[in-house]
Amino acid sequence: MPPKGSKRKSAADKEDGESGAAKNGSASVPKVKKMSSREEIPSLEAMDFSSSAVTSDGKPWNLKIASWNINGIRAWMEKNGISYLTSEKPDILCLQETKCDVSKIPKTCEVEGYHAYWSSGDTEGYAGTGMYSKTKPLDVTFGIGKEKHDKEGRTITAEFENYYVVSTYVPNSGRGLPRLDYRTKEWDEDFREYLKKLDEKKPVIWCGDLNVAHQEIDLKNPKGNKKTAGFTPQERESFTETLGMGFFDSFRHLYPEQTEAYTFWTYMGNARGKNVGWRLDYFVLSERLKHKLCDSVIRKDVMGSDHCPIALFLAM
Numbered sequence: 176m177p178p179k180g181s182k183r184k185s186a187a188d189k190e191d192g193e194s195g196a197a198k199n200g201s202a203s204v205p206k207v208k209k210m211s212s213r214e215e216i217p218s219l220e221a222m223d224f225s226s227s228a229v230t231s232d233g234k235p236w237n238l239k240i241a242s243w244n245i246n247g248i249r250a251w252m253e254k255n256g257i258s259y260l261t262s263e264k265p266d267i268l269c270l271q272e273t274k275c276d277v278s279k280i281p282k283t284c285e286v287e288g289y290h291a292y293w294s295s296g297d298t299e300g301y302a303g304t305g306m307y308s309k310t311k312p313l314d315v316t317f318g319i320g321k322e323k324h325d326k327e328g329r330t331i332t333a334e335f336e337n338y339y340v341v342s343t344y345v346p347n348s349g350r351g352l353p354r355l356d357y358r359t360k361e362w363d364e365d366f367r368e369y370l371k372k373l374d375e376k377k378p379v380i381w382c383g384d385l386n387v388a389h390q391e392i393d394l395k396n397p398k399g400n401k402k403t404a405g406f407t408p409q410e411r412e413s414f415t416e417t418l419g420m421g422f423f424d425s426f427r428h429l430y431p432e433q434t435e436a437y438t439f440w441t442y443m444g445n446a447r448g449k450n451v452g453w454r455l456d457y458f459v460l461s462e463r464l465k466h467k468l469c470d471s472v473i474r475k476d477v478m479g480s481d482h483c484p485i486a487l488f489l490a491m
Contacts, residue, residue, distance in 0.1 A: 215255040216479040219262040228470035228488050236469040236488035240340065241265040242456060244384040244439075244482035248273040248305065252281055254479050260286060263474075263486065266309050267333070269342030271384045273303035280305075294318070296328035303328045304383070306342050310335065319369040324362055332373070337491060338464075339373050343383040348404035355409060358386075363413040371420055378461040380489075381422070384439075384482060385457050387414045389424065392434055393454040405455060418459070425458040425471035425487060436473055439482045447481075458487040467491055 229235050241263050245251040248270070260268055268289075273280075277293045284291060289307040294317045296302050306315075312333035318325030329344045346362050348355040373379050387410045391397035400406045418424060430436065437452025446452060458471050469488040477483050 215253075216258055216477070219258055219477065222262065222476065224263045224486075226470055226472075226488050230466060230469055230490045232466065234467075234469075234490040236490050238489045238491045239263075239265045240267045240269070240380060240382065240458070240487045240489070241474075241484050242269040242271070242342065242382040242458065242487075243484035244271040244344070244456060244480060246272050246274075246480040246482065248275045248284065248303075249281065251479060252283055256479055257284075257286060259477055259479070259484060260289075260307060263484070265307075265486065267340055268307040269331070269340070269382050270305035270307075271303075271342065271344035273305050274300050275303055292331055292333070294328040294331050297326045301327070302344055304331050304342050304344050306331045306333060306340075308333060312340075319366060321365055324365060330366075334377070338378045338380055339376075341370070341373070341379060341381045341383075343381065343385065345384065345386045347386045348407065348410065350404065352402070352404060352407065355404070355407065359409045359413045363417065367417050367420060370417070370422070374421060374461050378464050379422070380461075380464070380487070381459040382457065382485070382487070384455055385414070385459075386455055387411060388453045388455060389414050390427070392432075393436075395435070395437070395451045395453075405453060421462045422459050423462055423465065425460050425468055426454075426473070426485075428465070428468070429471055437475070438473055438485060442481055456482060456485050458485065464489065 226236065243259070245256060273293065273295070276295045276299050280293050286307060289309055290311050292306045292315050294304045312335055314334040316332045317330070319330055327346070329346065331342045333340045346354060346358050348358045370379055370381060386405050388394040388406050389411055394400060394406060397406065401408070426436070435450055437450065437454050438456035440447035440452040444451070460468065467489050469490055472486050474484040474486060
C-alpha cells in the first residue's frame with residue numbers, strides 16, 4: 176500500500192515545477208489567459224486526439240499511454256480535468272504532482288472503465304502520483320524500495336503481460352540547487368538501478384515529469400539557465416547516463432530537430448502565451464521497443480496546469 180500522508184507542510188513544497196522558464200521568447204502560440212483554480216479546462220471537443228501513426232515497418236498502434244503533471248488533483252478536478260481523460264481516451268493515464276493524501280482523493284476521481292491507483296508521501300499537499308488503467312495490471316507497486324525516496328510518493332509501477340509502465344515525478348533540485356546532490360547522486364543513481372532490474376524482466380515504459388531539459392533544444396533560453404534546476408550540467412549528464420543503460424527518449428528519437436516543443440511554462444510573465452517553455456515531461460522506453468514506437472506527441476493546447484499532457488502510441 177502507498178504510504179499515508181500527514182498535514183505537515185514542507186519548505187521544499189515549492190521545489191517542484193519551478194524550473195525558471197526563459198525570459199526572451201517569441202509569441203509563437205496564441206496568448207493564453209492564466210486560469211484560476213476554479214476555472215474549467217476549455218472545451219476539448221474541437222481537438223483531434225486520434226492518430227494514424229504507424230511503426231517504421233507499417234504496423235498501426237494499439238496502445239495509447241498519456242502522462243500529465245496536473246499540479247494538484249483537487250484543482251484539476253475543479254477545472255474538469257477528467258474531460259481530458261474522457262477525450263484522449265488513453266489505455267493508461269499517468270498523473271504527477273497530485274498533492275493529495277491517498278485517503279483524501281475525491282470520490283469524483285473515479286472514472287467508469289478505469290482502475291485507479293494513487294500514491295502520496297509523508298507531507299500533505301506535496302508531490303504524489305496517480306495512474307488510471309483500462310486493463311487491470313498484473314501488479315502495482317509504489318516507490319522503488321528505498322524509504323528515503325519513497326516517503327515522497329513519487330513513483331507508481333504497473334506490471335502488464337509484456338511490459339512495465341513506470342510513472343515518476345522526479346525530484347527537482349530546487350531554487351538555488353539545494354537538492355542537486357540528492358537528485359543526481361542519490362535519487363538518479365538508485366532509480367537507474369530500479370529501472371535496470373525491471374528492464375531485465377520486461378521492456379519498460381517510463382514516463383512523467385522528469386524535471387530535466389536534456390538538450391539545449393529542450394528549453395527556450397538555454398544560455399540563461401545553465402545554473403537553473405532542470406538544466407544544470409549534472410542533471411543533464413545524469414539523464415544521459417540513464418539513457419545509456421538501454422533506454423531512449425521517444426520524442427527526440429522521432430523528432431530530433433523539432434524546436435519550441437515544450438511541456439512546461441511558468442505562470443509568470445505570460446510564458447505560455449509566448450511559448451517560453453521547457454520540455455520536462457517524457458516517455459523514455461527500453462531500446463527493444465523502438466520497432467514498436469508509432470508516435471510520441473505533446474498536447475500543448477490542453478490547458479489546466481503549468482504542464483501539458485503528452486501521449487505515446489505503440490504497436491504492442
